[in-house]
Amino acid sequence: EQMEVLVSCFLRPFKMAASSKKPPCSHEDVNSIFLNSETVLFLHQIFLKGLTSRMESWPTLVLGDLFDMLLPMLSIYQEYVRNHHYSLQVLTECKQSPPFAALLARLENKPACQGRSLETFLTYPMHQVPRYII
Template sequence: MFELIGSEASYLRSLRVAVNHFYASAELKETLSKREHHVLFSNSRVVMAASEKFLMDLEMRLGERVLMSQVGDIVLQNCPEFYRLYVPYVTNMMYQEALVNQLLQQNRDFLSSVKKLENDPVCQRQSLKSFLVLPFQRITRMKLILESILKLTEPGSASILNLEKAIEAIHEIVTECDKGVQNMKQIEELVSLQMLMDFGKVKSVPLVVRGRFLVHHGPMRQLTLEAAHSSRISFISVYLHLFNDLLIISSKKYFLQPAIINHCFSSSKTYSDGMLFHLLYKKNDDPNWLSEHFQFYCVKH
């Protein structure tokens, strides 16, 4: 029980350094745009406020009884606020980390200001990055602490049920944090691909769609009959981008820029190990360029 209180108090002290020392620094703020400052510190102030409330609740319970036997209910009461604050903070960390690295390399004023702040004794030789990652570390560690408390709780104790519920609630928050990070990575990947792809005369398809993600991509060779009544075949190098609901076939017309040849959406019928696609393609031997229906099955590896 005391580990939960002690670790929360330590976490809060570090959060106060992040907010009151770095976030509140006028000198540091002058080196950043409003957007950069927001991405860098996200909702750290309200995360700190939530930690203050949680610690106060724990200390009040400790004041009521020195031998604390119930903490699960306190965690459960604070979980809705944890969920509301920690999920967006952790989701933003991908952009946060990228921005910090970019600023340290490209913004001399930012670098100078950060170094000056980090050299202050209040930081105890910790870097800005170490303070920014604290919320993610805390929410994951809290689950481990609660699991340890549960193991030490006597079987049949009235506190077990709330502890189990609290562990499940924290686990859900951690899971949603992971999902948020993964979703942001997938969106970034789609945005990058959208900027690279050259649809040319092929009808363009918006790649950045809710729920879409890249499953696999790589080069393939397309087999082609050289004539309608000939057994001679040739191969054309193509490149596939397989999404969960879309397949794009392209050629590398330019350096690292796919020139789209064709694309198709998956059928409504999907399988546990792959997806069935339907594609309209043009027959090379048909002078009228009639489209013929073709279907194939993409297998996941």
């Protein structure tokens, strides 16, 4: 759910804003902040769909094949995690721009965000894979 909010409430609006006549940020900034968030969301959705179908077969629960499928995709998560610090640096720099800060404040005030900041949503994917393993 948090990844869906990150992509729909932040990434897509910032992409659109970067394409506007007076962009509050560049496409490069958007790519640096969000990197492969859409791909990570897609992987989460695939894993969740597989996990949900397994839960329907409870109490016989076999998850090994889901993790076999997830393992080759860990490089995508790894890239996201490695970029996280840089992502937050770029975000901090962009916040110095009043138009960017105003857009960010509007986006963070959406009901779907439940009062949470963009930084919070950018951090969620880093905790998801360890949760799957536990």
